[in-house]
Amino acid sequence: MSFGLGDWISMIGQVMDRLPLTLALLFVSLFFAIVIGIIIAYIRLEKIPILHQLATIYLSFTRSTPLVVQLFLVYFGIPQLLLVFGIDINHWSRFVFVVITFSLHTGAYLSEVFRSSYLAVGKDQLEAAYSVGMTYLQALRRIMIPQAFRVALPNAGNHTIELLKDTALAFTIGMVDMMGQVLFIIGNNYGVGMFEIYVAIAIVYWVICIVIEAVISLIERSLMKKHASISH
Template identity: 85%
Template sequence: MTFGLSDWINILGQVLDRLPLTLAMLVVSLIFAMLIGIVIAFIRIEKIPVLHQLATVYLSFTRSTPLIVQLFLVYFGIPQLLLTFGIDINHWSRFVFVVITFSLHTGAYLSEVFRSSYLSVGKEQLEAAYSVGMTYPQALRRILIPQAFRVALPNVGNHTIELLKDTALAFTIGIIDIMGQVKLILGNNYGVGMFQIYVAIAVVYWIICILIELVILWIERSQRKKHAGISN
């Protein structure tokens, strides 16, 4: 089978139809992952009893098991577990289970990014803030968080790109995102044009990753200009 320009356009059109769902999974999961990462980072920095130990176990499990296993545990395991307590969540959307899995998975990695970024800001800066009469919340908002944010930003960008690629696993539980759409196209074509179809989706992912990198770069430059302006 020969693929012409019209065939490429048709394939890209079908794939892009599912792009909003993929981006929705990315954005919603990233928001919750950042919230989880901040909470876990705070627990580990402050070494809160019991919660610190639980956070350590959570991080160890999340980083030691494949994401697809975590996805199956959440999608198939949690409903069965809750059903033993009389709670039925089998009617929940697959999107919810995907967001839960991706948020917990990425949140574990972001927590280490946030923790290390916070610790990279020297304690002497906190002491200096106290010396001029700032409270801890004020020092956190004006000094620690802005500096830690600049340190964390490149790694946050990397994990955002990783999360985008992880969304390709959503089709394994029946979500028809751009990867799921590719599987449907291949099934309808009986595998014909497999190379061309995978090239098309690779280009789509590539372009999205480039856009994410450009956004992160723009934020980094904005922060540098803002910091330079404050310094001057």
């Protein structure tokens, strides 16, 4: 069985058909990961009793176990656990379970990024805001968060790229995203063109990562210009 340029282009088209699903997984998971990261960072910064200890356990578990294991625990474990209480969620879409897993996983890492970025700004900035009559919320909105965001952006961008690559694990529970489509094509072709299709999917992920890096870089330059303008 021969494998020509036309076959390669056809396979690229089939893979790209699943790009919207992969991007949906990326952006929906990233949104909830940011929310989780902010909440966990706040809990740890304020050292809220009980919640602080629970957050520490959550971070330790998330960073110490493989993502694929977490995905299986969520997909297979949560439905069985809830059945004990008479709640049946087996009819839920696989998309939901993947988003839950990726959000919790990435949120753990982003929480550390946000916490360290906030601490990097320094309490002297907060005290300076108080000295000119600002409230805590005003200081956060006008001084602390803008500066912390600028510090956090590079690492947050790196974790966004990591999340994109993590979406390739969604096929392990039966989701046909880009990686799932690749395996489907290889199975249909009985392994013919395996190398070519893996090269194709690698290039697709590479291009998306380049786009993400470019967007992050553009935002960084914009923030640096604004900061320089304000300082001036």
